[in-house]
Amino acid sequence: MSEVLIHSQIMEQLPYCDRMVLIDRAAFDGEKKIAGLKSVTMNEWYFQGHFPNHPIVPGVLVVESMAQLAELLVWRKLDPKREGDIYIKSLRKVKFRKPNNPGDRIFFNVEISGESSDSFDFTATATNNSGAACQAQITLGIRPKVPLRMPTQFNEFDKSDKSEMDVMAVSSFIPHRYPFLFVDYVAKSDGPHVTGIKNATAEEPAFRRYADHYSVLTGSVQPEIVAQVGAISMLSKPENKGKLAIFMAIDQSDFYEKPVLPGDQMVLNVEIPDTKSRFGKGEGTMSVDGELVSRTQMMFALVDP
Secondary structure: OOOEEEHHHHHHHOOOOHHHOOOOEEEEEOOOEEEEEEEOOOOOHHHHOOOOOOOOOOHHHHHHHHHHHHHHHHHHHHOOOOOOEEEEEEEEEEEEOOOOOOOOEEEEEEEEEEEOOOEEEEEEEEEEOOEEEEEEEEEEEEEOOOOOOOOOOOOOOOOOOOOOEOHHHHHHHOOOOOOOOOOOEEEEEEOOEEEEEEEOOOOOOOEEEOOOOOEEEOHHHHHHHHHHHHHHHHHOOHHHOOOEEEEEEEEEEEEOOOOOOOOOEEEEEEEOOOOOOOEEEEEEEEEEOOEEEEEEEEEEEEEOO
């Protein structure tokens, strides 16, 4: 290993607030490999909402740690002047194998597996003392920063007395709570198809914050936002009452040129086909102003609490 970075040095290179930098140490191994360490403590900000009385590190934040290490490895090649927006272009074959809990130490290994003129591919693993916790294939790319504009005032998805569920009803089906509850309400549902809404606001930690004040939602949490709508779809069925929906895998997530900016309204369309199996698979999309932001294929497991 060569250069080792501590948290404050990592913060200098990544455009995040301090609590969203999810690596305590990083060590470069040549130009194509990087290792990282995250020591997990009960004082992590997300444990309050994931989950009360049963704290588990959200799987997507493990993926975010991997993406942050990947960015440390290549940002000087992708965007040395920080003129664009480095983003997760795709996630593939993401498997959540073992939980990470307070007291665990997570060791990461990230390696470049391919590159082009505007993107890099990576393989990544996360391990705790119980064994392999997560594996993923990640592509980072570069996209232009988009100009800000005022959104249209209201649309068919804005909350009204016709909305299917308010946030209290949402909370009755899924265990997520502040600050890790990412569905503000359900606009409508039709069998296995559910449309959820999430408003984006600048104070949330999962925004990348560049030195020029450009701010954009990181890609890693987008599958989680979509998955929470999927969990509502599964757990609102009478036969699944009282169960938990555990995020098992992200088969594929693709992220597009359209970013999510503070003030945006995310429309989340998710379809989880009915199944008698304890496993559920489905697909969800995130859109802003009618433009596709991301698409995710995911798998859940239904378990007793």
